[in-house]
Amino acid sequence: MSKIKxxxxxxxxxxxxxKDDETKxxxxxxxxxxxxxxxxxxxxxxxxxxxxxxxxxxxxxxxARLSSIEVDVDTEYYHLVFERLNYQxxxxxxxxxxxxxxxLDDDEYIGFEVNVLYDPYHQIFMIQxxxxxxxxxxxxxxxxxxxxxxxxQIDGIFNLAIVSDxxxxxxxxxxxxxxxxxxxxxxxxxxGIVEKFTKGGNKGVDSVEIIFNSKIEKAEKIxxxxxxxxxxxxxxxxxxQKLRIRSRENEDDVVEPIDLIDHKLQTFCEFDYRENRHLxxxxxxxxxxxxxxxxxxxxxxxxxxxx
Numbered sequence: 452m453s454k455i456k457x458x459x460x461x462x463x464x465x466x467x468x469x470k471d472d473e474t475k476x477x478x479x480x481x482x483x484x485x486x487x488x489x490x491x492x493x494x495x496x497x498x499x500x501x502x503x504x505x506x507x508x509x510x511x512x513x514x515a516r517l518s519s520i521e522v523d524v525d526t527e528y529y530h531l532v533f534e535r536l537n538y539q540x541x542x543x544x545x546x547x548x549x550x551x552x553x554x555l556d557d558d559e560y561i562g563f564e565v566n567v568l569y570d571p572y573h574q575i576f577m578i579q580x581x582x583x584x585x586x587x588x589x590x591x592x593x594x595x596x597x598x599x600x601x602x603x604q605i606d607g608i609f610n611l612a613i614v615s616d617x618x619x620x621x622x623x624x625x626x627x628x629x630x631x632x633x634x635x636x637x638x639x640x641x642x643g644i645v646e647k648f649t650k651g652g653n654k655g656v657d658s659v660e661i662i663f664n665s666k667i668e669k670a671e672k673i674x675x676x677x678x679x680x681x682x683x684x685x686x687x688x689x690x691x692q693k694l695r696i697r698s699r700e701n702e703d704d705v706v707e708p709i710d711l712i713d714h715k716l717q718t719f720c721e722f723d724y725r726e727n728r729h730l731x732x733x734x735x736x737x738x739x740x741x742x743x744x745x746x747x748x749x750x751x752x753x754x755x756x757x758x
Contacts (some may be wrong), residue, residue: 456723458721460719461587461614461716462613463578463611464575465612466609467609469606479574483569487520487522490519490520506597508592510585510593516534517532518564528740529568531566533567535589587611613715613716614715615714616710616715626678627702628699630699631673633695634662636688636690658692682696718750722734722738
């Protein structure tokens with residue numbers, strides 16, 4: 452059975468924070484070339500890919516590794532695949548059959564992959580977001596260990612700085628079709644919001660989280676006046692902890708998320724996949740390149756404008 456999976460992506464700049472609080476960009480090109488050479492040499496020597504040449508480190512009590520590193524010949528972007536190796540063993544079953552645990556040896560794991568695009572000329576990381584894979588913080592720690600191994604001590608602290616979307620508020624009011632509004636409020640504001648959108652209320656409520664979704668058909672959308680009224684009232688309120696929309700600016704545009712609290716620059720791609728299979732890393736990277744690099748509308752240029 453096929454299923455559409457929406458996969459999200461965020462953007463980061465690799466920075467070194469100096470002792471005087473100044474920051475500078477860190478270029479991974481030389482390091483990644485060394486690692487890529489080591490991986491390639493190990494494959495040639497052993498004919499088949501082996502485990503002993505891959506970079507591995509411990510993350511939250513579980514092993515994680517850089518399972519693959521390649522360079523795209525057209526763009527020269529690096530494609531890195533990080534993998535968290537989980538000890539938990541899932542079960543295998545059919546709709547009406549008995550569940551059976553997968554039979555793994557003591558040195559075998561369940562791997563959860565995450566794809567990363569790295570632009571070495573502008574020092575930008577585009578990182579896939581998966582619930583079960585390494586997140587940006589885990590990848591940041593991994594990159595820090597790589598710096599320690601290949602460079603040694605540096606004058607400062609390495610961080611992956613998430614790229615903010617400073618135009619989020621302006622763009623939020625300039626959309627032609629609002630498909631989803633996700634809002635969470637706390638405190639006194641939470642008491643009134645139940646009465647505002649329903650017929651009753653509860654003065655004991657501490658927080659309220661509401662999601663408004665349009666119908667699934669492409670042409671459907673939330674009433675524009677209603678959507679903008681919510682944005683007007685809550686976009687700058689300190690008691691609002693979450694305010695996100697999914698919308699498109701023009702009729703032919705794809706629906707994109709806008710985060711109006713954290714202002715994280717983000718995008719997503721849709722993949723058609725079978726539920727019992729992982730997404731193909733090559734297919735994911737191909738779509739990442741398109742999102743990242745399409746003329747002025749590409750996210751590379753958005754990152755550079757926001758930085």
